[in-house]
Amino acid sequence: MTVSxxxxxxxxxxxxxxxxxxGLDKAASSELDRLLDQYRxxxxxxxxxxxxxxxxxxxxRSGRIEAMPDSVRQRLNESADRFFAAxxxxxVVEIQxxxxxPEKRTGTFQVPPWTGWAAAAGLLVALIVVNAPxxxxxxxxxxxxxxxxxxxxxxxxxxxxxxxxxxxxVSGDVVWSDSRQEGYMRFSGLAxxxxxxxxxxxxxxxxxxxxxxxxxxxxxxPAGAAEVIVTIDAKLAIARPTAFAVTLEKPGxxxxxxxxxxxxxxxx
Amino acid sequence: MLDGWTSCGMEMQNARHxxxxxxxxxxxxxPDQSPxxxxxxxxxxxxxxxxxxxxxxxxxxxxxGDLVWSLARRFNSAHADAEDAVQDIFIDIWTHAGRxxxxxxxxxxxxxxxTRRRLIDRLRKQGRRPFHDDIDDTxxxxxxxRSLKPETGVELDIVAEAMSTLRPEQxxxxxxxxxxGYSHSxxxxxxxxxxxxxxxxxxxxxxxxxxxxxxxxxxxxxxx
Numbered sequence: 001m002t003v004s005x006x007x008x009x010x011x012x013x014x015x016x017x018x019x020x021x022x023g024l025d026k027a028a029s030s031e032l033d034r035l036l037d038q039y040r041x042x043x044x045x046x047x048x049x050x051x052x053x054x055x056x057x058x059x060x061r062s063g064r065i066e067a068m069p070d071s072v073r074q075r076l077n078e079s080a081d082r083f084f085a086a087x088x089x090x091x092v093v094e095i096q097x098x099x100x101x102p103e104k105r106t107g108t109f110q111v112p113p114w115t116g117w118a119a120a121a122g123l124l125v126a127l128i129v130v131n132a133p134x135x136x137x138x139x140x141x142x143x144x145x146x147x148x149x150x151x152x153x154x155x156x157x158x159x160x161x162x163x164x165x166x167x168x169x170v171s172g173d174v175v176w177s178d179s180r181q182e183g184y185m186r187f188s189g190l191a192x193x194x195x196x197x198x199x200x201x202x203x204x205x206x207x208x209x210x211x212x213x214x215x216x217x218x219x220x221x222p223a224g225a226a227e228v229i230v231t232i233d234a235k236l237a238i239a240r241p242t243a244f245a246v247t248l249e250k251p252g253x254x255x256x257x258x259x260x261x262x263x264x265x266x267x268x
Numbered sequence: 269m270l271d272g273w274t275s276c277g278m279e280m281q282n283a284r285h286x287x288x289x290x291x292x293x294x295x296x297x298x299p300d301q302s303p304x305x306x307x308x309x310x311x312x313x314x315x316x317x318x319x320x321x322x323x324x325x326x327x328x329x330x331x332x333g334d335l336v337w338s339l340a341r342r343f344n345s346a347h348a349d350a351e352d353a354v355q356d357i358f359i360d361i362w363t364h365a366g367r368x369x370x371x372x373x374x375x376x377x378x379x380x381x382x383t384r385r386r387l388i389d390r391l392r393k394q395g396r397r398p399f400h401d402d403i404d405d406t407x408x409x410x411x412x413x414r415s416l417k418p419e420t421g422v423e424l425d426i427v428a429e430a431m432s433t434l435r436p437e438q439x440x441x442x443x444x445x446x447x448x449g450y451s452h453s454x455x456x457x458x459x460x461x462x463x464x465x466x467x468x469x470x471x472x473x474x475x476x477x478x479x480x481x482x483x484x485x486x487x488x489x490x491x492x
Contacts, residue, residue: 004482006475017471021445022452023388045381049373050477051446052380054431057424058447059338068337072351073329076358080325083362147359
């Protein structure tokens with residue numbers, strides 16, 4: 001390894017030092033990302049590693065190391081079992097969200113009862129559409145999905161068998177964690193779309209939050225993908241989702257959908 | 269003034285430049301699951317974790333559990349919060365195990381870096397500061413050296429040495445900010461020092477330690 005001095009950019013090193021010691025707010029984090037794009041040989045942990053090593057050295061010197069309780073270790077072992085079980089089938093591809101129009105929009109239509117969502121296919125749906133989901137740049141979706149499954153409050157909701165022609169064969173599931181506000185959709189058998197003509201759109205049904213579904217973003221399915229994972233990026237806090245539903249819409253998505261709901265994953 | 273910092277060390281990893289999508293590319297493989305360089309697969313717990321070796325997870329917990337737990341306890345006054353934190357941290361470690369690069373960092377520092385990052389993030393979200401002297405005396409102390417490879421022990425000696433070469437006020441600022449977890453403004457208040465000076469000491473001190481570590485790595489080769 002060669003010695004690689006940090007660039008003599010005081011703003012860069014200041015942000016790296018702040019990140020290493022007390023963290024960054026969103027604006028500072030974005031600024032650091034921009035600088036790191038500029039200095040490609042530098043990574044975000046350049047000063048976090050010396051800080052970590054310093055803390056270990058101090059703990060070693062003071063002898064202030066506490067043994068992990070057996071109960072915590074046992075809980076971690078159980079999480080590990082779930083993590084690796086989920087990872088075993090995670091060798092799939094991820095599809096990135098595309099951005100929907102950025103303006104904030106809300107729908108105003110009457111909605112059907114939140115029971116029997118699968119039967120609601122084809123009904124007019126009232127929606128809450130929020131600012132577009134950010135593009136998810138993580139290449140880790142399969143592993144992140146597997147990790148999320150290990151979370152204690154994670155729910156895994158399989159897609160119900162669809163009665164919509166051409167979607168009967170779709171399978172997969174939705175993984176969602178309320179505490180993390182994080183989720184992933186997995187599909188097998190979902191037909192490829194032509195993004196120039198139509199895009200899939202996710203709706204999250206959360207009656208505790210609002211009578212109208214929340215826009216979960218638009219996404220595409222490429223031709224030839226046997227299984228795909230889509231990262232959910234709900235811009236509104238989801239309290240207790242009762243169903244996730246997918247429609248096929250015009251490119252960029254819609255504020256109000258007249259459906260049909262192609263596939264639905266109801267909770268319970 | 270700090271005493272006891274008599275000798276110093278460490279290792280580097282690169283998380284940011286892990287494989288990423290290029291603009292417009294929609295399909296991604298599972299890079300964290302991809303095998304590490306062949307010669308190192310059997311040498312690293314984390315690389316075996318990344319390769320899906322379930323047994324390596326237990327080894328990971330045995331090796332780094334006490335370290336992660338101790339850090340979590342220092343950042344969390346409530347036992348339950350520390351328990352939740354270590355759950356998140358180890359899932360983070362398993363998820364990102366494939367990013368471990370022994371040419372850049374030892375496993376110990378890689379693990380501690382992830383741990384600190386996650387703990388700092390949690391504190392920021394909760395709007396809290398760490399408790400600094402909350403280690404439970406009724407719990408038998410663990411032996412950190414037991415879980416350290418000899419090379420890591422040498423690295424920590426290098427860190428201590430680098431720390432000892434800093435000016436006393438720099439040492440004090442780093443001790444409070446990095447080791448004890450005080451915010452920069454709290455350090456400034458405690459030491460009656462301008463905030464800008466505190467930030468400068470933190471930045472320069474960490475850069476100095478980084479330089480010492482990288483010089484050591486250049487002399488000794490990649491860390492393990």
